[in-house]
Amino acid sequence: MGKITRFVFQSCLVLFFLVASCDRANAQYQATVSSQPQQTIKGWGVFPAWPDWPAGEDILKSPAIQKALYKELGITLIRVRIFHGSYNNALDNGSLDTSFLDRTLVKHLQIAKKNGIAQYFTSTWSPPVPMKKCNTWKGKCPDGSANSLKPEREDDYIRYNVKVLKYLKSKGLGLPVAFSIQNEPDAAVDWDGCVYSKEQFQRVVKKMRAAFDANGLKSVKIHGPEGATLDGSWERLGGVGLPDLYNDAELNQAIGFITHHTYHQWSWGTKDVNVMKQYSNAAARTGKDLWMTEWAAPVGSTQIDKTLNEMRHLARDLVIIKNNYWVWWMGWWLGSGSYNAEQTLLYGNPSNPTKTQRFDIYKRLWNSVRPGYVVKHLTTNDPDLKANNDINIDMVAFDGAKSMVVLFNNHTWTNKKITVKRLAGTNLRKYQTTSTENMADKGSTKIVRGSAIVSLPAKSVVLIVTNAGNGGSSLPR
Structure with missing residues (x-):
């Protein structure tokens, strides 16, 4: 392969990964809270x-x-x-x-x-x-x-x-x-x-x-x-x-x-x-x-x-x-x-x-x-974040009398936007931890028909807390 050809090939390869990365960053992935409670937090x-x-x-x-x-x-x-x-x-x-x-x-x-x-x-x-x-x-x-x-x-x-x-x-x-x-x-x-x-x-x-x-x-x-x-x-x-x-x-x-x-x-x-x-x-x-x-x-x-x-x-x-x-x-x-x-x-x-x-x-x-509060798992179409069936889990929800709380762990180097579905309440408050922040209050977002878009910075832990819940549960355990 000649120098010019090799340069063009490598440039295209870099461009391909950059475009793929941008597409991933701008993608609107979804995460849906299960309607079924698992166990009660005691x-x-x-x-x-x-x-x-x-x-x-x-x-x-x-x-x-x-x-x-x-x-x-x-x-x-x-x-x-x-x-x-x-x-x-x-x-x-x-x-x-x-x-x-x-x-x-x-x-x-x-x-x-x-x-x-x-x-x-x-x-x-x-x-x-x-x-x-x-x-x-x-x-x-x-x-x-x-x-x-x-x-x-x-x-x-x-x-x-x-x-x-x-x-x-x-x-x-x-x-x-x-x-x-x-x-x-x-x-x-x-x-x-x-x-x-x-x-x-x-x-x-x-x-x-x-x-x-x-x-x-x-x-x-x-x-x-x-x-x-x-x-x-x-x-x-x-x-x-x-x-x-x-x-x-x-x-x-x-x-x-x-x-x-x-x-x-x-x-x-x-x-x-x-x-x-x-x-x-x-x-x-x-x-x-x-x-x-x-x-x-x-x-x-x-x-x-x-x-x-x-x-x-x-x-x-x-x-x-x-x-x-x-x-x-x-x-x-x-x-x-x-x-x-x-x-x-x-x-x-x-x-x-x-x-x-x-x-x-x-x-x-x-x-x-x-x-x-009861634990609820989520499902997601995000290929990077694990919601279930893995030894490392990136999202979990808690449903109670006063609020619904969802924990997200974005362990990737990519900024993400997730449409979170089946939320309770009319608005949520977001807190995030990054390499420079510790549960920083990032303000409120409206919940429309049970859904809201949540941004997850690269390498971040994000917690969202809604203003209403579904009442918890009387599960036996």
């Missing part, structure tokens, strides 16, 4: 901080942190841990270290209650050290093997947890709405942890339920398995279809809520989605609420890419897995660095904490979508 939450670690103890001292997390964010409940230091490890005689409890967990819950958040649920990172196979609070033994609860100490562990919950109640804090015997029982980690086999997990859950019922703790639901991944959770209930819940009446009665973390990034495409749906459908048939109780591992080369990744993950957790509760991992962490960029809502100076992009998005979303 709560938003966060693990506020580690009140028992130096990097988190400012949650006990800083009014600015407390105001941001408890009054501004829009959460309805908090996740807290029962730390292994709550046990008198030195004596190992079944007694509690109430002094430790008073200055950490009790004080934390008192502050949250004072700031309007009285509802809480618990997770345990590690049983007391004397009750474990290896003499360490870590989930991994010095030889690299998984650390675990000694079978002969299971009853001691159960009595210990009964004492902790009764102590919290005696301090005027009420009881938790739910209790987990172990955070991530599938993970042998280099920090607080404990691994449970399926058999031990089920055995301890049943005994814990019986002990709760016998000690005035019937209102406390046991949630679980709370694995680090979906498969780590369902494996402790017999598999993706949760057969052990259906075949074991005592186990089914013992577990009140089905909980999991969603740290696995997944890479199987359609296979992933089908497995997730099988798990979600099996859970729905039990009539139990689904809880996503921890996640914070966005990926991306820039902050907006990480923000988009986590919003697509959130939408997937709601559209595909159909969670009723969704809980972000970390609220506050002292200092700065990559941990804060990926896992926290607030960081930096305790008296004037820095708010991350995700804080502003969750604040807007969670204050707009209250318990009782």
